[in-house]
Amino acid sequence: MAEVNLVIDGRTYGIACDDGQERRVQQLGTYIDTRIKEIGASLGSGNKAQLMVLTALHLADEIFESREHLQKVTVTNQQLSSEPKQIFYQGLSPRDEQELTVAIGRMATKVEKMTERAQKT
Numbered sequence: 083m084a085e086v087n088l089v090i091d092g093r094t095y096g097i098a099c100d101d102g103q104e105r106r107v108q109q110l111g112t113y114i115d116t117r118i119k120e121i122g123a124s125l126g127s128g129n130k131a132q133l134m135v136l137t138a139l140h141l142a143d144e145i146f147e148s149r150e151h152l153q154k155v156t157v158t159n160q161q162l163s164s165e166p167k168q169i170f171y172q173g174l175s176p177r178d179e180q181e182l183t184v185a186i187g188r189m190a191t192k193v194e195k196m197t198e199r200a201q202k203t
Contacts, residue, residue: 090115091122091130117141 086104088095088111099107118137125133174182 086111088112088115091118091133114141 083098084101084104086097086099086107088097088108090111095111097107097111114137117140118133121137121140122128122133125136173179
């Protein structure tokens with residue numbers, strides 16, 4: 083078990099975490115401290131407890147919005163995965179059609195010549 087010291091709103095907190103999770107816990111603590119400072123700056127001076135509750139509400143709102151977004155993306159992904167893939171043929175370009183016509187004509191000529199040779203033998 084590891085321990086990380088987090089400084090949040092000027093106070094240091096010793097937080098226990100699993101080994102290998104220290105960096106993540108430090109990132110979370112830094113994020114919380116940053117949000118407290120941002121919200122505190124918009125409120126001006128005030129009650130610390132009220133600032134903490136307001137910050138917790140903002141963080142919870144971020145989590146809820148992320149979950150709602152994830153749910154919408156998941157539903158959209160499932161819909162896209164379940165819909166049959168349809169490919170619509172829209173024809174050849176005039177140039178490609180002309181090239182194909184010429185190639186088919188050449189092949190037809192070759193087949194005719196081969197047929198004539200086969201009939202002569």
